[in-house]
Amino acid sequence: MVKVVLWGSLAESAEGQREVAVEAATLRDLLDGLGETFPGLRAELERGVSVSIDGRVYNDSWFTPIRPDSEVVLLKRLKGG
Amino acid sequence: MALDDSKKVKNFKVVGTRPNRPDGIDKVTGRARFGADMVAPGMLTGRILRSPHAHARILRIDASKAEALPGVKAVVTRADFGDVPDHVADVMDNCMAGDKALYDGHAVAAIAASSAAVARKALKLIEVDYEVLPHVTDVDEAMKPGAPVLHEGRQQETVPSGMSGNVIARSEFGHGDIEAGLAKADRVVERTYRTGATHQGYIEPHACLATMSADGQGDLWVCTQGHYMVRNVCAAILGLEQGQLRVTASEIGGGFGGKTVVFLEPVALMLAKKSGRPVKMVMSRSEVLRATGPTASTSIDVKIGMTKEGRITAAFAELRYQGGAYPGSPVDMGAMSAFAPYDLENVKTVGWDVVTNRPKAAAYRAPGAPMAAYAVESAIDELAKGFGLDPLAVRLMNGADEGTKASYGPTYPAIGLKATLEAAHRHPHWTAPLGENQGRGVACGFWFNFGGDTCVSLNVTPDGTVTVSEGNPDIGGSRASMTMMAAEELGIPYDQVRTIIADTGSLGQNEVTDGSRVTFAVGLATIEAARAAKREMCRRAAMIWGIDEEAVEWEDGAARPAGPNAGKFPPMTIKEIAAVASNTGGPIAGHHEVTAEGAGVSFATHMVDVEVDPETGATKILRYTVFQDAGRAVHPSYVEGQFQGGAVQGIGWALNEEYIYGEDGILQNAGFLDYRIPVASDLPMIDTVILEIPNPGHPYGVRGVGETSIVPPLAAVANAVSAAAGVRMTRLPMSPPRVLAAMQAAKG
Numbered sequence: 077m078v079k080v081v082l083w084g085s086l087a088e089s090a091e092g093q094r095e096v097a098v099e100a101a102t103l104r105d106l107l108d109g110l111g112e113t114f115p116g117l118r119a120e121l122e123r124g125v126s127v128s129i130d131g132r133v134y135n136d137s138w139f140t141p142i143r144p145d146s147e148v149v150l151l152k153r154l155k156g157g
Numbered sequence: 158m159a160l161d162d163s164k165k166v167k168n169f170k171v172v173g174t175r176p177n178r179p180d181g182i183d184k185v186t187g188r189a190r191f192g193a194d195m196v197a198p199g200m201l202t203g204r205i206l207r208s209p210h211a212h213a214r215i216l217r218i219d220a221s222k223a224e225a226l227p228g229v230k231a232v233v234t235r236a237d238f239g240d241v242p243d244h245v246a247d248v249m250d251n252c253m254a255g256d257k258a259l260y261d262g263h264a265v266a267a268i269a270a271s272s273a274a275v276a277r278k279a280l281k282l283i284e285v286d287y288e289v290l291p292h293v294t295d296v297d298e299a300m301k302p303g304a305p306v307l308h309e310g311r312q313q314e315t316v317p318s319g320m321s322g323n324v325i326a327r328s329e330f331g332h333g334d335i336e337a338g339l340a341k342a343d344r345v346v347e348r349t350y351r352t353g354a355t356h357q358g359y360i361e362p363h364a365c366l367a368t369m370s371a372d373g374q375g376d377l378w379v380c381t382q383g384h385y386m387v388r389n390v391c392a393a394i395l396g397l398e399q400g401q402l403r404v405t406a407s408e409i410g411g412g413f414g415g416k417t418v419v420f421l422e423p424v425a426l427m428l429a430k431k432s433g434r435p436v437k438m439v440m441s442r443s444e445v446l447r448a449t450g451p452t453a454s455t456s457i458d459v460k461i462g463m464t465k466e467g468r469i470t471a472a473f474a475e476l477r478y479q480g481g482a483y484p485g486s487p488v489d490m491g492a493m494s495a496f497a498p499y500d501l502e503n504v505k506t507v508g509w510d511v512v513t514n515r516p517k518a519a520a521y522r523a524p525g526a527p528m529a530a531y532a533v534e535s536a537i538d539e540l541a542k543g544f545g546l547d548p549l550a551v552r553l554m555n556g557a558d559e560g561t562k563a564s565y566g567p568t569y570p571a572i573g574l575k576a577t578l579e580a581a582h583r584h585p586h587w588t589a590p591l592g593e594n595q596g597r598g599v600a601c602g603f604w605f606n607f608g609g610d611t612c613v614s615l616n617v618t619p620d621g622t623v624t625v626s627e628g629n630p631d632i633g634g635s636r637a638s639m640t641m642m643a644a645e646e647l648g649i650p651y652d653q654v655r656t657i658i659a660d661t662g663s664l665g666q667n668e669v670t671d672g673s674r675v676t677f678a679v680g681l682a683t684i685e686a687a688r689a690a691k692r693e694m695c696r697r698a699a700m701i702w703g704i705d706e707e708a709v710e711w712e713d714g715a716a717r718p719a720g721p722n723a724g725k726f727p728p729m730t731i732k733e734i735a736a737v738a739s740n741t742g743g744p745i746a747g748h749h750e751v752t753a754e755g756a757g758v759s760f761a762t763h764m765v766d767v768e769v770d771p772e773t774g775a776t777k778i779l780r781y782t783v784f785q786d787a788g789r790a791v792h793p794s795y796v797e798g799q800f801q802g803g804a805v806q807g808i809g810w811a812l813n814e815e816y817i818y819g820e821d822g823i824l825q826n827a828g829f830l831d832y833r834i835p836v837a838s839d840l841p842m843i844d845t846v847i848l849e850i851p852n853p854g855h856p857y858g859v860r861g862v863g864e865t866s867i868v869p870p871l872a873a874v875a876n877a878v879s880a881a882a883g884v885r886m887t888r889l890p891m892s893p894p895r896v897l898a899a900m901q902a903a904k905g
Contacts, residue, residue: 081566084329084505085315119314128567128608132755132854135607140754151564152328152489154607156672156864157357157414157520 078106078142081149082117089116103127104138106148124153158681158755161856171645172857175794179636179655180408189408192364192380193439201230201269203428203438204276205297206283207448208258208265211292211514211822212305215258215285218266223282228275231432232283233267233424238394245393247483251517252394252423258287259307259482260514261446261823264420265660269428269436291440292514292822296479297456299323299513307512311484323512325484330492330565333458333506336494337551338471338503342462346539348378350532352361352871352889353815354454354479357521358799358806358834361410362440363449367425371433375402375426380409382416382630383669388661394423395430402520403427405660406630409461412522413806415450417669446827450519451816453478463540467551471503472496472564476529478510481517486510487525490605493565495529498552498574498760500561514822520671522803523604523864527810527871534600534872535597548599549587552762556601571851573786574601574760580784581762581847595768595779596880602761602868606677606861608753609668614659614684615643615690617745621732623647625686626659627679628667633863634795635675640684641856643790646687648714649731673861676791677852678753684856690747697741698729756855756861761785763804763869771879774897776812776878782844788852788860800866801843807870809835811878815890 077097087094091114098109106127111118126135128149134140135154142148183189220232234253249255254263266283270276291305298304300320306322313326339345365379373396381387384404392399409416421438428436440449458475469512474495480486492508502676541551556578560570581587581599589599601692617900625643629635637657643654668674691711698716699706708723709716715728738745766780783800790796813833817825826832851858871889879885882896884903 083566084331085327085507089314131567131570133567133607134603134754135609136752137754148566151566152493154605154672155487155490155520155524156605156607156674157417157522157524 078144078146078148080106080110083150083152086117086120086150089120090114100142102138102142103134103140106142126151126154158685158856160851160853160858169645171641171651172789172791173793175792175803176637176641176651177737178634179640180631180690187332191361191410192407195366195378195407197366197368197435200435200437200859201271201432202273202276203267203269203425203436204280205264205424205444206280208254208263208267208344209263210258210287210289211261211294212290213258213287215254215256215265216288217286220266220283220354223268223279226275226279226282228271229268229279230271230434231269231428231885233427233431237427237431239443243711245390248390248419249394249423251483252420260516262444262516264424267424267428269432269434272890293323294513294515294818294822296454296477296511298515299479299511300477300509307482307514316394324509325512328489328492328508328509330507332562333355333503333504335471335473335503339462341464341470343465344543345460345462346536347460348536348887350457350459350887352455352528352531354451354515355521355810355814356446356451356832357411357413357415358809359411359413359415362442362445363416363421364439365422365425366435366437367422367429368435369430373397373401377404377422377426377428378407379404379422380407380416382409382412382632384630385628385667386417386669387419387422390419391423391426395426395648403660406658409630409632412632413522414524414671417520417671418450420449435706442829443827446832447824448516450517452521453480453518454856455528456575457528459532459536461536461540464546465544467541467544467546467554467721469499469555470502472499472501473564474529474533475503475507478508478525479513479515480510481515482512483517483890484510484512486518487520490525491529493525494603495533496564498601499559499564500554500557501564504564506564515816522559522806522867526602526604526868527807528599530602531871532874534869535875538598538876549578549582552601570853571759572758573848576848576850577760577762577784577786580848583766584782584846586764586780586782591766594771595766596877597766598873598876599764600872600876600881602865603831604673604759604865604868606756606759607672608674608678608756609672610666611678611682611753612664612667612750613679613686613748614664615683615686615747617731617735619688619735619738621730621735623649623654625654625656625683626664627656628659628664629670629675629679630658632670632866633675633799634792635679637795638676638791639679642680642683643687646684647691647731650713673759674756677756677855677859677861680749680791680857680859682749685749686747688747689749690745693745693747694731695732697734697738697745700741700750701729702726708711739844755784757788757852759786759860759862759865761865761869763873765873765877767874767877767881769878769896771900773891774895776891776896778808778840782846783866784846784848785862785865786848786850786860787862788855789858790847791859793847796847796862797845799862800845803866804843804870805835805840806866808840808874811874811891812869813890813892865903
């Protein structure tokens with residue numbers, strides 16, 4: 077299981093939990109698992125998110141590996157100018 | 158791709174030097190072709206009719222008189238576009254109003270005519286019946302329950318019930334216990350700060366030339382930060398297959414985020430489709446200011462507690478950003494970045510995305526972050542000075558470092574914030590004497606940076622010179638930096654490589670030039686493409702020598718036999734290998750296609766001296782120094798230019814620039830005479846200090862540098878003006894009347 081830290085307002089959509097655990101070996105597993113386990117997160121996931129894995133931010137690479145002890149933080153989708 | 162720690166890449170020969178820019182001659186001689194410079198046989202002139210109202214229902218559009226005018230070849234309204242996919246619905250509505258005009262300047266109809274004179278005359282013949290509606294342009298007013306509502310049903314599930322329909326989304330970040338932290342503070346500062354909406358101020362207005370053939374194939378020449386984005390969005394709006402629309406990026410006279418979206422392009426294509434002729438559209442400066450994408454104006458509450466030793470015990474900010482007429486202000490980025498430079502036990506930010514009757518906000522260099530940094534850094538400065546503490550030392554005491562849990566969640570890898578603070582502390586600027594009515598300000602800033610879809614194709618020509626094709630418009634020196642990284646990797650001189658910007662038909666998908674991504678991501682792909690070409694050239698040399706390709710290595714622009722059993726052969730240079738490429742398997746190239754990740758965050762510290770005229774309230778910038786981490790400065794002159802440009806734009810944001818709306822909701826200063834950006838004669842030379850803390854996610858250690866430099870200056874200038882004026886300034890811009898009024902109010 078991978079522990080995932082949610083941002084504050086997102087926790088309200090995950091039964092109030094700031095940290096949730098899902099079975100995931102890749103970024104794609106993680107996003108799918110979050111949506112299945114916590115349907116309240118689906119709206120935000122569909123709007124797009126970025127994910128920090130061990131301090132590096134990923135936007136799109138589904139098959140980025142995630143270790144069980146990785147630090148995983150869900151972020152609002154990053155935008156730049 | 159991880160930082161390459163080998164000895165070879167540490168001994169750079171090209172990276173870190175300052176060769177002439179490859180586009181320099183064309184630009185100083187006027188040969189460079191910008192958006193408005195392209196012509197086509199039979200070309201028509203396109204013009205837009207814009208709403209004179211801030212908020213109005215469009216009851217009827219009658220273009221029959223315009224259509225009957227000789228020389229008018231096509232008229233387009235929203236009805237011509239039909240239904241569009243959901244993901245481009247707001248873009249469509251912003252390019253051409255549907256049921257309602259949502260801001261002063263909103264496009265209502267468009268004309269293609271044989272000349273500009275005919276087009277102007279025809280616009281006056283289009284009859285539009287409006288039902289004028291109440292409007293709101295201020296973020297705090299728009300959030301009130303009784304405010305005029307722009308859209309129904311757009312509120313996200315994150316917004317508590319009972320709030321105005323203009324409040325689109327709420328987000329919250331942070332960790333710890335704010336109240337417990339505040340209880341440990343010796344002093345708490347709580348203030349509200351406001352910033353005006355500013356424009357990116359790019360010199361070149363938006364422009365494009367569109368053609369659509371009868372068989373559905375389209376071509377677009379356009380000034381943009383992302384021609385692949387233009388292709389994809391326009392194809393979706395016009396119902397085209399992406400492969401049928403080829404988009405070529407012109408040279409670009411600035412963008413800074415404002416050219417990451419479309420405004421004219423779908424309209425130009427529709428006019429071209431209806432008229433059967435090429436259509437060129439060029440915005441006036443007034444149109445640029447009224448109807449493109451400025452940044453958000455904001456209202457921000459900050460509450461920070463600090464011990465008398467300078468340790469921050471709790472930090473809270475509530476940020477309200479109006480992003481214009483459609484959802485999507487950069488408040489999330491502001492809320493995530495507000496306290497990112499600091500190592501805080503108790504931190505929380507709340508962001509509100511609000512719509513108003515203003516043009517839809519677009520990105521502007523580190524979108525959302527400068528305003529948040531202004532509020533936070535002002536409060537920290539006030540606390541530090543209140544305790545008589547050195548404001549740089551306070552920032553160092555609280556500064557984030559490797560292993561810090563960032564306020565937005567992740568734990569930082571190696572970062573450069575403290576290096577910028579220490580460099581600032583050592584710099585002679587910090588201890589230089591100040592005169593009467595003068596003040597010094599410092600502030601820190603942070604930006605995320607990112608990568609994204611990237612393609613590079615590197616071709617070795619028959620004479621052994623090299624061309625690099627990239628898919629991002631050269632907005633900040635990418636042709637120079639890609640040329641340098643290719644030359645570095647191949648071991649050949651800079652002048653043996655030329656980089657071009659390919660059209661959308663020539664490479665795969667490329668992310669927009671944004672997020673400070675290009676030197677990082679395209680550079681990464683260029684290095685990998687060069688490595689692929691090197692592998693192929695080693696293979697060709699191995700064939701010629703009759704040895705295993707593993708026994709060949711590349712060094713200093715040539716293949717060389719390596720290892721004890723490779724044999725003794727003279728090196729084959731790139732020119733020698735290229736000359737016989739047709740005999741050894743064909744042309745030689747290297748490609749790399751990647752979704753680049755791991756961009757690496759960036760920090761900066763700015764220091765500024767100002768003098769405030771006590772009689773007029775006018776502020777003069779006396780001295781300015783930027784300290785920023787670049788990871789690796791590929792071409793230091795361009796890096797310095799990015800630092801200086803961000804500082805100057807931030808100075809304008811702090812002192813002069815602001816969208817001013819009248820009671821009628823009409824923009825009052827839609828021109829550069831009344832919307833005053835700083836020019837060279839207003840400013841001293843901006844000094845720069847480049848720090849190089851390598852990004853572990855790039856083979857040469859490169860970090861993006863294009864955005865971070867605009868994050869600290871609003872606060873740095875505000876802190877300096879507050880020091881000089883003797884009163885804390887909490888609203889931007891700090892125009893002379895505002896500063897004078899604050900000084901007089903402080904005197905009682």
